[in-house]
Amino acid sequence: MRDEALTGGFADAPVEAARAFRAALSALARPGRIETIGGAAAPAPVSEAAATLLLTLCDGETPLYLAPSHDSPALREWIAFHIGAPLTDRAGAAFALGTWEALAPLDTFARGTSDYPDRSTTLIVEVPRLAPEGKRLTGPGIETEARLNLPEVAAFRANRAGFPLGWDFFFTAGTALAALPRSTVVEDA
Amino acid sequence: MSAYNFAYLDEQTKRMIRRALLKGIAIPGYQVPFASREMPMPYGWGTGGVQVTAACLTPEDRLKVIDQGADDTTNAVSIRKFFETTAGVETTERTRAATVIQTRHRIPEEPLGEDQILVYQVPIPEPLRFLEPRETETRRMHALEEYGLMHVKLYEDIARHGAIATSYAYPVKVEGRYVMDPSPIPKFDNPKLESAAIQLFGAGREQRIYAIPPHTRVVSLDFEDHPFVASKADHACDLCGADHSYLDEVIVDDAGGRMFVCSDTDFCATRQAEGHRGRLSPEAAE
Numbered sequence: 001m002r003d004e005a006l007t008g009g010f011a012d013a014p015v016e017a018a019r020a021f022r023a024a025l026s027a028l029a030r031p032g033r034i035e036t037i038g039g040a041a042a043p044a045p046v047s048e049a050a051a052t053l054l055l056t057l058c059d060g061e062t063p064l065y066l067a068p069s070h071d072s073p074a075l076r077e078w079i080a081f082h083i084g085a086p087l088t089d090r091a092g093a094a095f096a097l098g099t100w101e102a103l104a105p106l107d108t109f110a111r112g113t114s115d116y117p118d119r120s121t122t123l124i125v126e127v128p129r130l131a132p133e134g135k136r137l138t139g140p141g142i143e144t145e146a147r148l149n150l151p152e153v154a155a156f157r158a159n160r161a162g163f164p165l166g167w168d169f170f171f172t173a174g175t176a177l178a179a180l181p182r183s184t185v186v187e188d189a
Numbered sequence: 190m191s192a193y194n195f196a197y198l199d200e201q202t203k204r205m206i207r208r209a210l211l212k213g214i215a216i217p218g219y220q221v222p223f224a225s226r227e228m229p230m231p232y233g234w235g236t237g238g239v240q241v242t243a244a245c246l247t248p249e250d251r252l253k254v255i256d257q258g259a260d261d262t263t264n265a266v267s268i269r270k271f272f273e274t275t276a277g278v279e280t281t282e283r284t285r286a287a288t289v290i291q292t293r294h295r296i297p298e299e300p301l302g303e304d305q306i307l308v309y310q311v312p313i314p315e316p317l318r319f320l321e322p323r324e325t326e327t328r329r330m331h332a333l334e335e336y337g338l339m340h341v342k343l344y345e346d347i348a349r350h351g352a353i354a355t356s357y358a359y360p361v362k363v364e365g366r367y368v369m370d371p372s373p374i375p376k377f378d379n380p381k382l383e384s385a386a387i388q389l390f391g392a393g394r395e396q397r398i399y400a401i402p403p404h405t406r407v408v409s410l411d412f413e414d415h416p417f418v419a420s421k422a423d424h425a426c427d428l429c430g431a432d433h434s435y436l437d438e439v440i441v442d443d444a445g446g447r448m449f450v451c452s453d454t455d456f457c458a459t460r461q462a463e464g465h466r467g468r469l470s471p472e473a474a475e
Binding site: 028059 | 245247387
């Protein structure tokens, strides 16, 4: 096991995880809002925000899928040491991490069942940058409308059409975090 | 303080609750099952709310706890002390100054802002439970959006009493999909469920968490010819004179004497400090 796998955890786990969760809650409750989180460092190419989100939300009870863009021995070791999440395939994942291209096609991830729509995959999507511009967002959590530079529209429109089933997304870039729950309506600007 | 992990719960429990909260936010009004823990207080004292609050608190937060609107009742005082001890957070009685508010059966009179979180203590999260006792059936009814039974219940109210007699825990439909129990708040508070704040609901004994994100459509169920009315006692507060707040009726002697006071103690005290006076204020009574 390399040294890299042993470093990069929270210095003060209860407090840093609490702050990171509040940022994640705020981002998901207000789609399009960009929050800043940090404190964790995972092997490249994982962003600081994504590493912090993994430490905050994942543990031995949450099967995790690593898309080809992020699957590396170094990251596997880091996850084994810090999180203990079992690595799994797409269908069994509670969380998935990767770039938008590597995570496609989304259809293979769990969308929940009509009895238990919460049993669906939460996707952590690494993007080059996040900015409050581009696609138009409306729905719960948004007073009038919000804007976010999402990679596309069709996938999110299909996701919304399946409500209450669907996937929930976190987008991470550097220390920036934004989110898109299944309830949001996404349109071209 | 150092004898406890920050905010009492262990980190794995907090992660589990946090995951449930995020799914609750993503599916407004849907009850997410969670593995509720034993807390150092009895069921019915807000164990669900306390777990949700513990999972949300950061050291920077300022916490307010209310019980039926009051900051100074046993339940509110003990939960406030609990988090002062285990999380070391600042506490306050002022609605405006609080970042996290845990509540039992009321929504503060003052409109909440963007950066506030309201945590409800919920006894029975399932709005259909008294109509259908089987969990398997109510889960199916939610899945199929089969809410006819609830309308029959409200109709029977009208047939029997001439009006919808349900006065608290009045069912609502969230974002046009899930029928939700808003916890036993008076129906006077129902319009305030459409808020700028994040609203989180925790039911400890029943092991359910649900949520309403900010600016989410929340409609109280009703009929065209019997529209929903957010009713309250037809009086003004006897201490601050407010005619637009929810009132408690207090018996003051054994000869039928009574007074009406705001149930929201912070709202009432703030108005009195601003110089508002009611029928029984010391100055007015002299």
